[in-house]
Amino acid sequence: MNPTLSRMRLETERLIIRPYIETDLSASFALMQNPEVLTFMHMEVMPLHEYEGLFRWLMFSYHTPFELPFKYSFAVCSKATGQLIGWCGLGVLDFSAPDTELYYLIGREHWGLGYATEAARALTAYAFNVIGLDRLYAKADPRNTASLGVFRKLDFRFERELAGLTGDYEDCNGELLHVLTKERFAGRLCS
DSSP states (O other): OOHHHHTOOEEOSSEEEEEOOGGGHHHHHHHTTOGGGGTTSSOOOOOHHHHHHHHHHHHHGGGSOTTSOOEEEEEEEETTTOOEEEEEEEEEOGGGTTOEEEEEEEOGGGTTSSHHHHHHHHHHHHIIIIIOOSEEEEEEOTTOHHHHHHHHHHTOEEEEEOOSOOGGGGGGTTOEEEEEEHHHHHHHHHO
16 A cells, blocks of 8 residues: 555544545445435446445555556545545546546435535645645536535635546536645635
8 A cells, every 4th residue: 555545544523534444345335325426426326246346446546656647535434433424535637637636425314514525625635735736626517516615615716617528538528627726725724
């Protein structure tokens, strides 16, 4: 495992964000069985054998060094209960490599409580202060008002509506791409 990621444990007021461990498989799979949480994602509910393959790939991705194009997803757990309530991640924005994207998902029963913003803020700070990124992107379907609200709270700025993407990325057309610089994020923390 990337030595820095092996020590990763982000704590916020209510959350712990950490790399997945083997025992997260069943809770992570259960989280992804609600089609409502996947409404604006480019994936569908998958059977356990397919999800196991994805989960193994996610864990293997922790071996990728920061200097190479990476995709890391992390468990988001409730500090109070230890329950896995979602995930968040950072990864190469495939249609715009080497740009890096922030992404997240919170279980349906935890919507509206500010967990996505809390997790995204902590992971954004990690991206800038530990990984060393200068810029971070995030995208969302224009109907996904919750994610657009997270972007506003973190001071992401609208860059453009995605258009003209083909092949594997065609489903992203129409999504709104936002960007946040390390400088603006640091300035917001100081103000």
